[in-house]
Amino acid sequence: IQMTQSPSSLSASVGDRVTITCRASQSVSPYLNWYQQEPGKAPKLLIYAASTLQSGVPSRFSGSGSGTEFTLTISSLQPEDFATYYCQQTYSTPPWTFGQGTKVEIK
Amino acid sequence: QVQLQESGPGLVKPSQTLSLTCTVSGGSITSGTYYWSWIRQPAGKGLEWIGRIYDSGSTNYNPSLRSRVTISVDTSKNQFSLKLSSVTAADTAVYYCARDDGYISGVGNWFDPWGQGTLVTVSS
Numbered sequence: 001i002q003m004t005q006s007p008s009s010l011s012a013s014v015g016d017r018v019t020i021t022c023r024a025s026q027s028v029s030p031y032l033n034w035y036q037q038e039p040g041k042a043p044k045l046l047i048y049a050a051s052t053l054q055s056g057v058p059s060r061f062s063g064s065g066s067g068t069e070f071t072l073t074i075s076s077l078q079p080e081d082f083a084t085y086y087c088q089q090t091y092s093t094p095p096w097t098f099g100q101g102t103k104v105e106i107k
Numbered sequence: 108q109v110q111l112q113e114s115g116p117g118l119v120k121p122s123q124t125l126s127l128t129c130t131v132s133g134g135s136i137t138s139g140t141y142y143w144s145w146i147r148q149p150a151g152k153g154l155e156w157i158g159r160i161y162d163s164g165s166t167n168y169n170p171s172l173r174s175r176v177t178i179s180v181d182t183s184k185n186q187f188s189l190k191l192s193s194v195t196a197a198d199t200a201v202y203y204c205a206r207d208d209g210y211i212s213g214v215g216n217w218f219d220p221w222g223q224g225t226l227v228t229v230s231s
Binding site for chain 1: 155156169203209212
């Protein structure tokens, strides 16, 4: 299953609302996860099952979507949110696949 | 809480075998509800799932690497390992191990937590 994220990168300011889209080549509902990766660090789970916030993740992060289209929204961008975000599908059987990533940069 | 730590050589010669170990601490690898996965990331690129193992030794591999990959588990040491044979420069990457969680949830699975990653460079 191919995963495509858009945009590949974006520039935003602190306080902005940011939305990242992930599209799957077939329905993967609800088996869609989101990760945040800061430079030089391992990815960190943000959201699983499309919309469930992982424990400890700030509530400004939210996920939605179904079928083949999903979104990650950051309601008010904070300085620590500048990172690369990846979606991942875990539908049915392996191989699990990731999107190519969306880099969120400071405007 | 559970922590994972990768270890192994940082430099491997072309055509040789890459070998890495992931040590799990703060919890048992034989909990029965998790798989344990390897993922890699070439510099400046995205994430690629390599494969996973259950504590029984059952494995699944990415078809793109299946002919060269072996993942094994040593429950006595609370470790699982990756071997990738016949490496080339294209296998240069940061390699991560991660706990493959969520199977009892009924809503899929996800990777959490991850090890810090280890850079493996393939070069003569």
